[in-house]
Structures are given as C-alpha cells and as structure tokens.
Amino acid sequence: MRRMRLPSAALLLSLALAPAALALTAANAHAEARYETAGRIVSISNDRRVVHIAHERIPGVMGAMTMSFTARPGASLAGFAVGARVRFAFTVTDDGQRLLDRLEALP
Numbered sequence: 001m002r003r004m005r006l007p008s009a010a011l012l013l014s015l016a017l018a019p020a021a022l023a024l025t026a027a028n029a030h031a032e033a034r035y036e037t038a039g040r041i042v043s044i045s046n047d048r049r050v051v052h053i054a055h056e057r058i059p060g061v062m063g064a065m066t067m068s069f070t071a072r073p074g075a076s077l078a079g080f081a082v083g084a085r086v087r088f089a090f091t092v093t094d095d096g097q098r099l100l101d102r103l104e105a106l107p
C-alpha cells in the first residue's frame with residue numbers, strides 16, 4: 001500500500017509546483033525593459049501624446065530607426081518641436097508599448 005501511494009504523492013507535488021513554474025516563466029517572458037538613447041523628433045501627434053523620434057543605434061538592442069513613443073499619463077510633450085535633438089529614456093511594457101520615461105532637449 002505504501003508503495004502505491006508514492007506515485008500519486010509525486011503527481012500531487014508536481015501539480016502543486018506547476019502553477020508557480022508557469023507564473024515564473026510568464027513573468028520572465030513579459031519583463032519590462034528600459035532603454036536610453038538620443039535622436040531627433042520627426043513628428044508629434046496632434047494630441048501631443050505620441051512622438052516619432054529618429055533615434056540612434058541602441059547597442060545590442062536595435063539599430064538606428066524611427067519609432068513612436070507615447071507620453072506617460074500626465075506627462076506632456078508641450079514645449080518640444082519637430083526637428084529638436086533630444087535625449088530620452090523609455091520603457092517597453094509587457095504589452096509592447098513604448099512609454100517615455102524622460103525626454104530632454106539637447107543643445
């Protein structure tokens with residue numbers, strides 16, 4: 001009888017551990033990433049929530065390209081103009097949004 005219980009105990013243990021392992025995998029796969037680079041503002045949306053920036057290469061991440069970035073709720077892009085050189089930091093969220101953490105004009 002004791003020997004027959006062992007497999008089911010092991011099965012129960014693996015079932016108990018499975019959700020934790022899945023949660024850990026999901027957390028890792030959806031980790032937010034933060035980057036910093038510089039570039040030039042190409043366009044600003046009419047509602048001043050989204051800015052397109054032609055950014056420099058981010059070593060190990062992506063080459064130079066133009067991408068859109070969204071201001072975080074409450075942040076404003078007022079005071080920035082198309083053509084301005086900027087340095088900025090952004091976070092890529094788990095659902096793929098690129099949110100501006102910081103944006104500053106360069107001389």
Ligand SMILES: [Cu+2]
Nearest residue numbers: 062065066067
């Ligand atoms: Cu890019």
